[in-house]
Amino acid sequence: MISRIRLSYHENVYRLACRSRTAAAVSIAATVPPLFTSLSTLASSSSSASDRDSVILKRLNHKDWLTPKEVLNIVNSLRDPSSAITVLELYSKRKDYKPNEAFYISIIKKLAQAKMFDSIENLMQRIKLERSCRLSDDFFYNVIKTYGNMAGRIGRAVETLYDMPRYNYWPSVKTFNFVLNLLVSAKLFDVAHEVYISAPKLGVEIDACCLNILIKGLCECGKLEAAFSVLDEFPKLRCEPNVRTFSTLMHTLCEKGKVEDAFGLLDRMERDEIFPDTITFNILIAGLRKQGRVEEGKQLLERMQLKGCYPNASSYQEVLYGLLESERFVEAKLVMNRMLLEGMTPSFVSYKMMIQGMCKMNLLGDVDWALKQMARHGFVPKMGMWKQIVRSVVSKESSKCICYENIMGN
Template identity: 30%
Template sequence: MSLSSPSRFFSLRIHAKIHSISTLRFASASASASASEEFYAHLHENRGNVEKTLATVNGKLDSTCVREVLHRCSPNQPLLGIRFFIRAGLQSNYRHSAYMYGKACELFKIKQDPGVLLDVVEAYKAEKCLVSVKAFKVVLNLCKEASFANEALWVLRKMSEFNIRADTTAYNVVIRLFCEKGDMDMAEKLMREMGLVDLFPDMITFVSMIKGLCNAGKLEDACGLFKVMRECGCLPNTVVYSALLEGVCRFGSVERALELLGEMEKEGRDCGPNVVTYTSVIQSFCERGKSMEALGILDRMKACGCAPNRVTVSTLIKGLCSEELFDEASKLVDQIVATGAVSAGDCYSSLVLSLVANKRLVEAEKLFRKMLASGVKPDSVACSIMIKEICLEGRVLDGFYLNEEIEKMRFSFLMDSNIFSILLAGLCQQGHLVESEKLARLMLEKGIQLKLPYADGIVENL
């Protein structure tokens, strides 16, 4: 077969894929076009009373329909589009996803111009609209998506002008925004204000406050909230303890972290540490160059019947390797694999990546090939990184044959398409045309497209 065949196959495959995608998009658009057209038409029939106008539409409301209407309103009618978005969010058979909140902020450039949200609220007031607490929550969630703390507070204050009483959920949104902003004075003020209007902080309130105080380095104040929680009848649980422990790990001492971890282990039940809790402490030790001490936390996990996960093991391996304790890292992997808590593929892949990160390519390649020889399946990241590093050394043919060994194992993995392009480009440049054609066919079978930086050179060489 001629060497021009791969280029022709790539072209046919790409055209087929484009046609397939276009067909799917057309079918999807057709299904929601009538509903979005109906909603959009009614928006223009009577702009003076948007909510009443929309109430007369019987079209099916779903995310595709909402997105289409937002797209049509976004260029020149942001207020109309946001009012439609708020109205859609009030329906019993539809609920905005986090994606849709993000899309609304993007289309109406809310992050660049927060005034558009305030204008909507003022328009409700000017038109004497009946606005529900749920409508205000949609506006607050838009503020949350845009990370607008001050604007969210303004919206919260406006609720009383519509004879609406803010609830705990509304306060939580604003408190969280100020905590994320680092303005703990305002967050604490709002929390105290809740008590003045007969509202009680819930678990979400306390978790936000504890995280905010910890991020601000106010560990003692965060610890003090535990007493406040109990007084409010809100008992601390693993989530709250873990939030505090994370703060202690970041800004406190390892000794204090161990004390708090001991308290959690003693409390047990709903307050007992989980794998995420233990992993946070292990990470704290590793980041401070105390990876050997972190191994002791692993023993505590086992004693409490809590098995490590891949993140736990990866964190320990990374920490040990960064301190050049490669033998200890290898021993750890063997121990974890023996217990079956984490698969051999995940454990050894993490070790391969840490060896590469620490410029131990020879050891990494030796371990990787040993994995393949023993039937242990490396993960996609390890495969991609290993082949890339070999190619960067100029050993493109070795990279090709290593990829063939991986393919022979016949397991499903998603290697970075960039790596395939780098490998194919290297083979072409070094004149390995038989291998180039073979790899090109494999890419076609897998549906992997050439990346633009390498495509022109590859086609030219072929």
């Protein structure tokens, strides 16, 4: 009897403990941070995606004949992109295995989404060996783009360009220029030069875009004379330079302080009937500003409009910075007003410089105007600006008091 009582006592204690644990678990679950909740939701959605994909993949185990379009629909229906490798394995074992370009593109797209770049390389080797279908330039362009932009494997992108003839396809100038630009953007100038001189071996005919990319690369690595040598190559290769060619050279000249040489190129453009665009004029205005030639920058702003080239926010902003740096604040306000009328927003820095200058000149009415314009465009003045404004107001009021006292004393 006593043992039964003890047993029932222990059972009650155990039940109470279970209840308290359950209650504690409920209270803890109620206070789970959103991050953990979202992770659990993500895990459940991931598992549901895998379950859905497994149902889709079962179709590849059936003996029913599948058309290439049906296989493509299977790939495109996958929720989990990593399942694409399973599709490839199952499909390659079937008797109706007949991959086409659309199938390969979809598989590579899914593998890229899953960041399975090694699998893409393996697939490319498989395609080379199988030679099951003819591929287009768009296919190789997208593969190279995936290697260069998504995977960061620029070396593999170059290798794929060189490897294209082994797939019985020669690269187009579009794909060739993409690789060239990829190398220049990555500042791999020596490799870019090697690719450029390999154009004849790859059957690529050099065009103006290719030469522009070379000029860009040479300018960025400081080889300005070599860049001008490429400009001289245009007629020899039956190409014509365009506005981008000259703008790139002008930018480098202005960066080196050779603004007069940049204007010489502008004259050459006009002689060759190559019309400068807004970017061209902005480069020249910025070059003038760096040399403190603000008035010439203003004149060039007017000149571009006379030539039917309309200024943008950058055009006005360069002139505005020049005026502010020269402490010509009244003129700067006129340019700001013009920008606002044109629907453009001056930068926060220009507002800051304007307020500092107006405070210095005790033009508090203009300071009030600038503050209102800042607020209208979502800019918030920082503490340093407020301190400067308060000092100016206090200083002006003190001056008034001293002046009043002097008048009363007289």
